[in-house]
Amino acid sequence: MSAPALSQAEAFARIRLLRSPRIGPVSFAQLLGRFGSAEAALEALPDLAGRGGKSYTLASRDLVEREIEAVRRAGARYLFHDQPDYPALLREADGAPPILTWRGDLTLASRPCVAMVGARNASAAAVKLAREFAGALAEEGFTVVSGLARGIDGAAHEGALPATIGVIASGIDIAYPPQHEDLHRRIAEEGLLLAEQPPGTEPRGSHFPTRNRIIAGLALGTVVVEAAPKSGSLITARLAGEAGREVMAIPGSPLDARSHGCNLLIREGAVLVQEPGDVVELLSGFDGTPRSSVRETGESYLAAAPEELADAEPADVANLLSTAPVAVDELIRQSGEGPASVQLALLELEIAGRLVRHAGGRVSLSAA
Known part of the structure; x- marks a missing residue:
């Protein structure tokens, strides 16, 4: 319905x-x-x-x-979260954006999507590989999703155009980085451009991890082409793994630091891919059971469905909280209250500015 x-x-x-x-x-x-x-x-x-x-x-x-x-x-x-054109896979992801702004061809998000991410300071060989991979995947009917950054992202978009989605960390009207102004315009005209931030918003550091969750959430799987061990690309890959999507990595030389992240992902359970056909084989008919085993570590979050909050009364959990993050699951266990009652209490504290949410379903009192 x-x-x-x-x-x-x-x-x-x-x-x-x-x-x-x-x-x-x-x-x-x-x-x-x-x-x-x-x-x-x-x-x-x-x-x-x-x-x-x-x-x-x-x-x-x-x-x-x-x-x-x-x-x-x-x-x-x-685009609102409960509208029919909102991407179905993204809607399933934890913390999916309630509202997006978009330009271009929204039907691209309803096709099978694959994310391609990697280093901004990528090697010339990796940039060429990303462009060729993306072009081949587009020819196979996939939409290629990336973040419009320099290096691998830009190459993936260029190779896949027009079958590409650019997810940006700024407002829909801000081209970032400035070198990609033409690419930004082309994606908005020929592909699909998505933004979570309001128009006029310049990208800040905190926007990039939230952008990465959208990239991972849109796609059946994420391919990392070249990346350092502590890069945003690996965050995107692990978010994909946590969402139950396929995580793939192209191996590289251990002598090049830009390959260490991909090699680390493979060691952690990402599927090694060497040609576009490997990706097509993994994602064609993907049934939600990935071969990869990359996961973010964190507590399972016993979340109540939003509609369960309608009749709930807030639990008394403030005395269980401190400035040290604690899992919401643990608050539910220690309070003896149901998930909906605990979530409602946390919601009141959050709106009042007294609560901070952390990754892995953890919360703490604000230090301010």
């Missing part, structure tokens, strides 16, 4: 809700589940924050109106 069409008022309220302080993808979903609509959630936010111990100021209506006009000027459109 398809979701009912969004009214203009509810669409406006959703944008305003997501742009309000301390509202992220998790709290956004929980608020919709609790109150049934963004309009109702906006009315409830000040009271929720008050129960968490702080006052609260919503994003202004003027701010949202300016953003909507900026999206129009950029030739972009909004």
Whole structure:
């Protein structure tokens, strides 16, 4: 059953809700589940924050109106998480963006997607390989997803055009890096450009990991072409593994530090691939059971479905928290309360600015 069409008022309220302080993808979903609509959630936010111990100021209506006009000027459109055209695989991913802006051909996201990522300072051989790999995968009917960075990302986009999705860490109207301004424009015109940040937003360090989760979430699998051991490319690969997607890596010389990340991934359980046919074989008919065994370490998160929050009462868990991160699962166990009640209590603390969320389903009190 398809979701009912969004009214203009509810669409406006959703944008305003997501742009309000301390509202992220998790709290956004929980608020919709609790109150049934963004309009109702906006009315409830000040009271929720008050129960968490702080006052609260919503994003202004003027701010949202300016953003909507900026999206129009950029030739972009909004995509909400429960609309039929929202990419199905991304919707399944933890912390999927509630709202994206896009330009280009949205049908590319409904085709089988493969992510290709790698080093910004890639070797000439790796850049050539990435371009050829991406072109061959596009010819096989795949959409190639990457992050529009220098090096491997740019080569993958160029090789796959027009069958490529660029996921950017800035607003939809900001080309970054500046050297990729033409590529940014071409992808927006011939492929598909996606952004989670509002228009006019310059990329910051914290935006790149969130962009990486979108790249991994869109794709059946991620191919790492060349990468250092502590690179964003490996973060993307491990996020793909945690989401139950295939993780693949092209091996390289142990004498080149740019290959160490790929070789490390293979040692950790990524599938070694050497030609596009290897990727096609792994991903054609992918049934959700990857051959790779790359996983992020972390607690399993006993999350309640957002709709379960509608009738929940907040648990008393503040005394169990400190500035040291603890798994939400552990709070559920120690409090003796259900997941929905614990999540609602954490939501109140988060909106009040007293809670910080960490990777692996962990939370802590804010140090501020």
